[in-house]
Amino acid sequence: MPLEPLLARIDPQGTIPPVDRWNPPLSGDMDLVIAADGRWIHEGVAMARPQLIRLLSTVLRHEADGDYYLVAPQEKWRIRVEDRPFLVVDAEVDSGGWVLTTNVGDRVVLDASHPFTLSQTPSGEEVPEVPVRFGLSARLNRNVYYRLVERAEVREWAGGTELGLTSHDHWHILGRLDADAS
Template identity: 75%
Template sequence: MPLDPLLARIDPDGAIAPVDRWDPPLSGEMDLVIAADGRWIHEGTPIPRPRLIRLLSTVLRRDADGEYYLVTPGEKWRIRVEDRPFLIVDAEEARNGWMLTTNVGDRVMLDATHRLTPSVTSSGETVPEVAVRFGLAARLNRNVYYRLVEQAESREQDGGVELGLTSAGVWQPLGRMDVDAS
């Protein structure tokens, strides 16, 4: 399926569309894959234009069925996501906590609504993710993870030691540390 008809319905300024309020019938499957490394691949070819990726990301959502869709008021196209649709590519300490930036330009403050949650990747590695919007989550890039670990503290938690940080008054876990019992 060509992208042009879908793009004609998207805000050219890249504003987030109210896709949570749209309920069109399923139009079909689109040959679009969001790779685990953040690349968007349409019909086997990586999309080279960041602005185009940003536009498409503004109409992306994950439904209760666990599937990912590009949605406009009149169309709904299922796409494939290998891991998470977004990556956290930057973290900066702000006055109230940590502000994270995704590879598509979303900015999210770590807080009670947007919490770090350790989860297992397809390769078996435990990496934190954070909710972004409309059922979509972003994994921490390795460099961002290590940056946050440098600022982290450890806490006794559930009989073990957890590494994390506080942002917007909320504990944000980065992972558990193995403690040698000998």
């Protein structure tokens, strides 16, 4: 499947179209993989154009069947995602907490609507992720994780110890140490 017909339907400014309201029939499977390290690989070749990746990311959604799709008004293509489709590559403090930036340019306020949850990577590590949009989430890149850990606090809970931070009046867990693990 060539990308050009799909790209012709995408806003070049990279704004997020209403893909949650588009319900075209499945057009098929596209040979596109989003690797766990954030690379987008089309037909075995890593995509090198950030603008193209951003454009494609704006029409990506994750559906209840567990699959990921590139969606346009008239077509829908299933792709493969090895872990999470996005990576958090930067974090900065604003007046009420943290704002995260993904590798495709989304900015997410870490708050009650966008909390960290801990989930396992394909290699079995328990790492925070944050919801972004349309069922899509971003995994914390290692350097961002360590930056946040440096600013984190420790809290005790019935099952052990949590490491996390408060952002926009909401506690966000970066990791846990069970009481039995000592």
